[in-house]
Amino acid sequence: MSARPSRPRVLAIAGSDPSGGAGIQADLKSIAAFGGYGMAAITALTAQNTRAVDGVHAPPAEFVADQLRAVSDDIAVDAVKIGMLFSAPIVEVVADWVRRTRPAVVVLDPVMISTSGHRLLDAAAERAVLELASAAHLITPNLDELAALVGAPRAASWSDALDQGRRLSRQTGARVVVKGGHLAGPSAPDALVDGDDVYEVPGERVESRNTHGTGCSLSAALATVRADGATWEDGLVRVKAWLTAAIREGERLWVGSGNGPIDHLHALDPRTSADRENGSWARSAWDRGAAVRADILAVAFVRGMADGSLHRDHWAEYLRQDAHYLAGYGRVLRRLAELAPTTDDRAFWAASAEGADLEVERLHRRIVGEDVGMPAPVTVGYLDHLERTAARGDYAETVAAVLPCFTVYADLGRRFAPIERAGHPYAEWLDAYGDPQFLHTSVLAESVASRVADSASHEQRRAMERAHDVSLIWERDFFDEAWRGTEVSSAYTATDPGHVG
Numbered sequence: 001m002s003a004r005p006s007r008p009r010v011l012a013i014a015g016s017d018p019s020g021g022a023g024i025q026a027d028l029k030s031i032a033a034f035g036g037y038g039m040a041a042i043t044a045l046t047a048q049n050t051r052a053v054d055g056v057h058a059p060p061a062e063f064v065a066d067q068l069r070a071v072s073d074d075i076a077v078d079a080v081k082i083g084m085l086f087s088a089p090i091v092e093v094v095a096d097w098v099r100r101t102r103p104a105v106v107v108l109d110p111v112m113i114s115t116s117g118h119r120l121l122d123a124a125a126e127r128a129v130l131e132l133a134s135a136a137h138l139i140t141p142n143l144d145e146l147a148a149l150v151g152a153p154r155a156a157s158w159s160d161a162l163d164q165g166r167r168l169s170r171q172t173g174a175r176v177v178v179k180g181g182h183l184a185g186p187s188a189p190d191a192l193v194d195g196d197d198v199y200e201v202p203g204e205r206v207e208s209r210n211t212h213g214t215g216c217s218l219s220a221a222l223a224t225v226r227a228d229g230a231t232w233e234d235g236l237v238r239v240k241a242w243l244t245a246a247i248r249e250g251e252r253l254w255v256g257s258g259n260g261p262i263d264h265l266h267a268l269d270p271r272t273s274a275d276r277e278n279g280s281w282a283r284s285a286w287d288r289g290a291a292v293r294a295d296i297l298a299v300a301f302v303r304g305m306a307d308g309s310l311h312r313d314h315w316a317e318y319l320r321q322d323a324h325y326l327a328g329y330g331r332v333l334r335r336l337a338e339l340a341p342t343t344d345d346r347a348f349w350a351a352s353a354e355g356a357d358l359e360v361e362r363l364h365r366r367i368v369g370e371d372v373g374m375p376a377p378v379t380v381g382y383l384d385h386l387e388r389t390a391a392r393g394d395y396a397e398t399v400a401a402v403l404p405c406f407t408v409y410a411d412l413g414r415r416f417a418p419i420e421r422a423g424h425p426y427a428e429w430l431d432a433y434g435d436p437q438f439l440h441t442s443v444l445a446e447s448v449a450s451r452v453a454d455s456a457s458h459e460q461r462r463a464m465e466r467a468h469d470v471s472l473i474w475e476r477d478f479f480d481e482a483w484r485g486t487e488v489s490s491a492y493t494a495t496d497p498g499h500v501g
């Protein structure tokens with residue numbers, strides 16, 4: 001047996017949502033998404049779905065106490081996430097248990113009113129929740145809950161919200177996550193407030209109705225990453241990136257007709273988020289590539305990048321080859337912009353070409369410098385395939401050829417999302433793969449491919465398949481080349497990736 005458990009043991013104390021989007025159901029999925037072992041003590045049963053809460057049935061407070069005792073008598077709890085508490089007696093029981101057992105991580109999501117407007121906490125219990133807040137390490141109120149806890153009207157601006165966060169933090173001695181989910185406008189920032197210190201994590205607002213349970217999921221995920229050793233700051237950055245992608249993916253679950261859930265497990269999904277509808281071209285291309293994709297995950301380079309054991313010489317060689325590759329890839333994307341039949345598609349490929357240039361500037365050049373040496377045979381071969389395809393001048397076929405570079409990277413980004421970033425030598429690189437904007441771009445590229453395939457001839461579709469499948473094989477070989485193609489030299493002096501950024 002090792003000296004540490006393999007996973008943090010995380011207890012959710014919360015209400016049940018039978019529709020699976022909020023409450024303990026959301027907590028357990030979020031804990032699992034970040035690699036925790038989830039447990040749940042249930043404070044109340046709700047009858048709810050994505051549209052409304054129809055009823056609440058709470059057990060006697062003593063029975064909540066029994067559940068907590070049953071867990072802590074037997075199991076060491078590494079972190080606790082507290083959600084819906086419903087009544088003052090239940091708040092008391094939970095507060096009493098927290099004071100006695102003193103878990104190392106206590107995150108309190110002071111749930112008061114559901115997104116659909118239903119009360120999940122007695123007005124009389126609000127005071128008791130404030131007292132419980134002083135026993136927590138982190139409190140995650142939304143704007144209404146924050147206002148209620150500091151006894152002020154709802155903050156009208158982000159800076160008002162931060163002021164209220166500072167007040168609540170000083171008042172309780174706990175850190176406060178101020179959440180911008182309910183703000184108007186295109187951004188949805190969050191901030192970690194500790195006394196007067198504010199650490200802001202910017203975020204874009206996803207235009208989506210799939211926000212049921214976002215607060216539950218955020219707090220459960222934060223408890224898990226913190227118990228796993230992340231700082232609160234790093235934890236919030238990671239969880240927020242995951243949450244943004246989960247909101248975006250929620251729509252594809254087709255759960256309910258109201259405010260639907262988020263897709264907690266999007267990063268574990270072996271498929272891409274692309275069109276999963278039957279018959280979509282990108283979907284079948286992805287499925288067809290299963291064996292090659294399995295090879296990619298098994299390549300020593302990819303495994304070493306994920307667990308941080310990759311030698312930096314291999315990484316530097318990969319970056320040099322990638323700089324060559326991206327230059328050629330950018331040219332092919334520009335050619336696609338010329339071939340594109342619609343203004344939208346033209347703009348999409350032109351923007352993607354700029355993205356490739358930017359990537360070279362922003363990361364590669366800064367890390368490996370101007371001298372990128374000679375392209376390796378694999379780089380030459382892959383680019384040759386893309387350039388020949390583009391030279392034939394067929395839009396559909398060329399779209400298919402460039403697609404794996406999007407989908408393979410997006411897939412790795414999702415798979416890398418749960419990896420602990422603190423102290424990871426390739427943290428910045430893992431983040432670059434998982435950039436929510438890039439994940440979104442990949443989904444768009446897939447939908448362009450599926451749309452184009454829909455109106456393609458039988459021959460064209462066959463050509464698309466070939467172009468795609470050959471690129472996918474080059475993707476695998478490209479990773480493999482970085483692993484095999486370099487002699488590791490201890491004299492190598494490139495910037496240590498551990499000190500990047």
Ligand SMILES: Nc1ncnc2c1ncn2[C@@H]1O[C@H](COP(=O)(O)OP(=O)(O)O)[C@@H](O)[C@H]1O
Pocket residue numbers: 141142143179180181182188189190203204205206207208211213214215216218240243244247
């Ligand atoms: N439309 C959205 N786009 C991106 N992030 C969102 C969106 N709505 C909520 N969030 C994020 O979800 C989390 C929960 O926020 P919020 O909706 O304010 O809380 P609650 O679910 O408790 O009402 C926060 O991290 C917030 O920034």
Ligand SMILES: Cc1ncc(COP(=O)(O)O)c(N)n1
Pocket residue numbers: 014015016017022023024046083084111113114115116120211212213214215216
């Ligand atoms: C059991 C339970 N707990 C919490 C919430 C709040 O979640 P949201 O504010 O996202 O609706 C909920 N609806 N149900």
